[in-house]
Amino acid sequence: MPELPEVEVTRRGIALHLTGRIISGVAVREPRLRWRVNASARDLKGLSVRGVARRGKYLLIDCGAGHLIVHLGMSGSLRVLPRETPPGKHDHFDLQLGDVLLRLRDPRRFGAVLWSTGRVEQHRLLAGLGIEPLERNFDGGRLHTLTRGSRVAIKQLLMDAKRIVGVGNIYANECLFQAGIHPRLQAHRLSLSRCARLASEIKATLRAAIRAGGSSLRDYSGAGGELGCFQMRYSVYDREGLQCRRCGTPIRRVVQGQRSTFFCPACQR
DNA sequence: CTGGTCACCTGGAAGC
DNA sequence: TGCTTCCAGGTGACCA
Numbered sequence: 001m002p003e004l005p006e007v008e009v010t011r012r013g014i015a016l017h018l019t020g021r022i023i024s025g026v027a028v029r030e031p032r033l034r035w036r037v038n039a040s041a042r043d044l045k046g047l048s049v050r051g052v053a054r055r056g057k058y059l060l061i062d063c064g065a066g067h068l069i070v071h072l073g074m075s076g077s078l079r080v081l082p083r084e085t086p087p088g089k090h091d092h093f094d095l096q097l098g099d100v101l102l103r104l105r106d107p108r109r110f111g112a113v114l115w116s117t118g119r120v121e122q123h124r125l126l127a128g129l130g131i132e133p134l135e136r137n138f139d140g141g142r143l144h145t146l147t148r149g150s151r152v153a154i155k156q157l158l159m160d161a162k163r164i165v166g167v168g169n170i171y172a173n174e175c176l177f178q179a180g181i182h183p184r185l186q187a188h189r190l191s192l193s194r195c196a197r198l199a200s201e202i203k204a205t206l207r208a209a210i211r212a213g214g215s216s217l218r219d220y221s222g223a224g225g226e227l228g229c230f231q232m233r234y235s236v237y238d239r240e241g242l243q244c245r246r247c248g249t250p251i252r253r254v255v256q257g258q259r260s261t262f263f264c265p266a267c268q269r
Numbered sequence: 270c271t272g273g274t275c276a277c278c279t280g281g282a283a284g285c
Numbered sequence: 286t287g288c289t290t291c292c293a294g295g296t297g298a299c300c301a
Contacts, residue, residue: 003294034277034296057295074295075279090279108278110295125297152272161296168294237294257273260292274300284290 002072004133004166005209007057010078014059014102015052017080022048023063025096029087032109037093039068039115049097055121056129056165061095066117068095069125073110079103130163133202138164140196147187147195154190155183156257158202167202170237171209173262175202177236182268183261184254208232236262 002010023044031037047063054060059078061068070078083099093104093113104113116123131138131146146163147154158164158172167175176183178201181194190198212232235245240253244264254261 006294032278071295073278074293106278107280108293108295110278150271156272159295170294258275259294272301275298277295277297280293282290282292285288 002057002074002076003168003171003209004057005171005206005213007054007059007072007166008210009213010072011052011054011059014061014078014080017100018049018061018097018102019051020048021097021100022046023095024098027087027094027096027101028092029094030092030109033092033106034071034073034110034112035114037113039093039095039113043115044068044095055126056132056161057168058126060120066115067120067123069112069114069116069120069123070104071112071125073106073108073112075108076104076106076111079105128162129165130161131165133164133166133199134206138199138203140192140199143199144190144192144195147190150187152187153184153256154181154187154198155261157187159257159259164202166206169259170234171202171205173237174232174235175205177264177268178205180268183256183263185269236264238262 023046026039026041026044028037043066044063047065050062050064052059052061057071059070061070080100081103083096083101088105090107091103091105095102104111120126131142147157150157155172155176158167158175159169173183175198179198181198209232236251239251239262241250243249244251244267247264247266249264249266251262252265
C-alpha cells in the first residue's frame, strides 16, 4: 500500500493517538525486517511521544531523546490497538504506551523500525532524500531544474527518492497520465511548461489521495476497521487493456526498471 | 557521477 | 485439488 499519501494518512492517524503518551515497553517478535530492529525497551521506556513527522515515506516518531524511524516497505501497516490485543502472524513489532499499543504488521518484512539518536535528518537513510512534492518550494521550475541533464525516463525520475520523495509506482503512473506525459519520455526533454503541468498534477493527485484516506482516519484505533480502504479510482494503474477513461484507447502496460508502467498511448505523448 | 540490475520476503492469483 | 509460476505499492547495494 504505502506511498506518500498512505504514509501521511498513517502519520495523522497515529499522531492523534500517540502524542503525549508515555512509552511503557517494546515488543519485538521478529527483528528481521529490512534491517534488524534495534529499538529496545531499555532505550525507549519512560520517554514520551512528542509528535510524529514524515520525511518521504519514513515516519519519524519523536520521543525527545531520539526518534523511532518507521518504514512500511511494500506491505506494512500500523494500527493503534488495545494493550491486550493478541498479535497475528505478521505482527512483528509493538510500541507499548500504557493501555494501548502501536502495532506494525508487515508480511513481506521490507519495512523498518530503527531507533535513532541525534539529528534525525542526518540519519543515513534520510540525509540523501530529495524534495518533498507537497512543499511550497516544489514547483515547475524546481522540477525543470531536477530534470536537466537527466536522460532517464521521466517516470523513473519521479520514483527516484534522491530527487523527489514519496512518489511510488501507482502515483507516478497516475500523475503522468493526468499531465499527458508519456512515461518513457526522457526527463531532460520536458519543457518548463510541461514541468509546471506535471508538478501541479503531482500535488493534486497526492492531495486527493490523502483526502480520500483521511476519511478513514478513525479506523486507526480499535480492532475493527481495516485501513487502506481508500483505493482511489485509478486512471491507468492496473488497467492494462481497459479503455482509457478519457479517450477510450486501450491502456498499455510496459516494464520500466522492473516495475509495471501503465499509460494511455493516445493521451500521453 | 549516471544509469541499470539485483536482492530482500511472503502471499495471492493465475495457469496447468 | 494441488503444484508451479508470476506478480506485487520500496529501496539500498552493487555493477559497468
